[in-house]
Amino acid sequence: MSTPARRSGELMRSPAGGQGPAQLADVLERVLDKGIVIAGDIQVNLLDIELLTIRLRLLVASADKAREMGIDWWEGDPFLRRGQKDGELEHRLKRLERAAGIDGDSRSDDTD
Amino acid sequence: MTPTDAIYVYGAVLKGTPADVFARVSGIDPATEIRLVEGGDVAAITSVVSLEEFGSQVLEAKLRDPDWLEQKVQAHNTVLAAALGETTVLPFRFGAIYNGEEHVRAMLSERAELAPALSRLNGALELGVKGFLDGAAVRDRLSRSRGIDSGDATGGRAYMERKRLEQQLDDDVRAFATSCAEASHERLSAAASEARANPPQYQSDAAREMLLNGAYLVRADREDDFRRTVQGLEERFGDDGVTYELTGPWPPYNFVDGEEAEAP
Numbered sequence: 327m328s329t330p331a332r333r334s335g336e337l338m339r340s341p342a343g344g345q346g347p348a349q350l351a352d353v354l355e356r357v358l359d360k361g362i363v364i365a366g367d368i369q370v371n372l373l374d375i376e377l378l379t380i381r382l383r384l385l386v387a388s389a390d391k392a393r394e395m396g397i398d399w400w401e402g403d404p405f406l407r408r409g410q411k412d413g414e415l416e417h418r419l420k421r422l423e424r425a426a427g428i429d430g431d432s433r434s435d436d437t438d
Numbered sequence: 439m440t441p442t443d444a445i446y447v448y449g450a451v452l453k454g455t456p457a458d459v460f461a462r463v464s465g466i467d468p469a470t471e472i473r474l475v476e477g478g479d480v481a482a483i484t485s486v487v488s489l490e491e492f493g494s495q496v497l498e499a500k501l502r503d504p505d506w507l508e509q510k511v512q513a514h515n516t517v518l519a520a521a522l523g524e525t526t527v528l529p530f531r532f533g534a535i536y537n538g539e540e541h542v543r544a545m546l547s548e549r550a551e552l553a554p555a556l557s558r559l560n561g562a563l564e565l566g567v568k569g570f571l572d573g574a575a576v577r578d579r580l581s582r583s584r585g586i587d588s589g590d591a592t593g594g595r596a597y598m599e600r601k602r603l604e605q606q607l608d609d610d611v612r613a614f615a616t617s618c619a620e621a622s623h624e625r626l627s628a629a630a631s632e633a634r635a636n637p638p639q640y641q642s643d644a645a646r647e648m649l650l651n652g653a654y655l656v657r658a659d660r661e662d663d664f665r666r667t668v669q670g671l672e673e674r675f676g677d678d679g680v681t682y683e684l685t686g687p688w689p690p691y692n693f694v695d696g697e698e699a700e701a702p
Binding site for chain 1: 444447449492493494497501508511512514515528529530531532533534535536537541545549552555566636639685688689691692694695
């Protein structure tokens with residue numbers, strides 16, 4: 327990831343307020359995972375969206391790390407652990423990863 | 439609108455909101471403009487999309503194209519963000535698509551919770567705060583403060599002892615990360631009307647662990663206070679190897695369901 331090293335400068339910047347595109351991971355998290363769910367006339371499969379979110383996050387993070395991420399991304403996270411049983415989440419993620427075909431994905435690292 | 443068109447809905451604003459709030463942004467199809475469709479006490483933020491792009495036959499394939507999805511997701515956010523500072527906006531999740539304006543109006547009338555949700559938000563902004571931990575720095579600091587690193591001792595017993603101390607250090611780094619995340623979230627929540635702690639995003643850089651991925655609903659007149667709270671956290675935890683990133687203001691994506699994050 328080409329994350330800039332200077333943090334204090336970033337603190338006052340507002341990437342979401344219409345001054346250019348916000349960081350992809352932040353936008354994906356909000357637009358695909360949050361907001362009111364409204365079922366319109368055209369079926370947008372929410373499971374698909376969920377798969378895509380995970381898939382895109384993996385692409386953002388680098389596909390090489392996909393398997394590692396599947397194991398590690400919630401470990402040590404006090405908030406996630408509070409709500410979810412580890413085994414349950416792991417099982418769900420594995421199932422989603424299989425369905426998304428991430429195991430066979432060889433896309434190269436695509437940093438934002 | 440032609441028979442090959444549909445209507446994409448981004449979210450809702452209160453009825454009577456002037457359409458020029460969205461005059462400077464284009465729709466999710468860049469060739470289109472934003473139109474407000476009123477129904478009940480609210481108005482849907484909409485634009486026309488082509489069924490060639492958003493029809494159920496093609497959408498599934500489109501959704502699997504990361505470039506397409508990224509572009510559309512950014513556009514969805516840009517439209518909603520245009521309302522920030524102008525009026526309260528209630529974000530919908532990506533992909534609410536209708537075959538005609540009358541269907542949009544019917545949805546608005548059925549969804550009686552939209553107007554109260556807009557009143558509740560009342561112009562509040564969402565700010566994101568991410569906290570990052572330099573685990574190696576924390577480990578070094580803890581290690582130095584205990585005078586570990588006397589590498590001259592040899593033999594099985596010294597080795598076992600060092601192993602034990604290393605394990606203890608790892609545990610202490612974890613404990614620090616957890617308590618720092620909780621303390622940070624608590625302080626930020628106190629400066630906000632509502633708060634959510636989301637799962638940390640994956641970091642490809644192993645030296646930079648995300649320990650907090652919080653979203654905070656902040657009244658417009660408290661935004662400066664909130665920013666100062668983030669600066670206060672930097673001052674408090676900066677020397678411990680923790681950095682913070684503030685993002686936003688965002689449309690209040692994380693606060694559309696009206697749940698309270700913490701018991702009062």
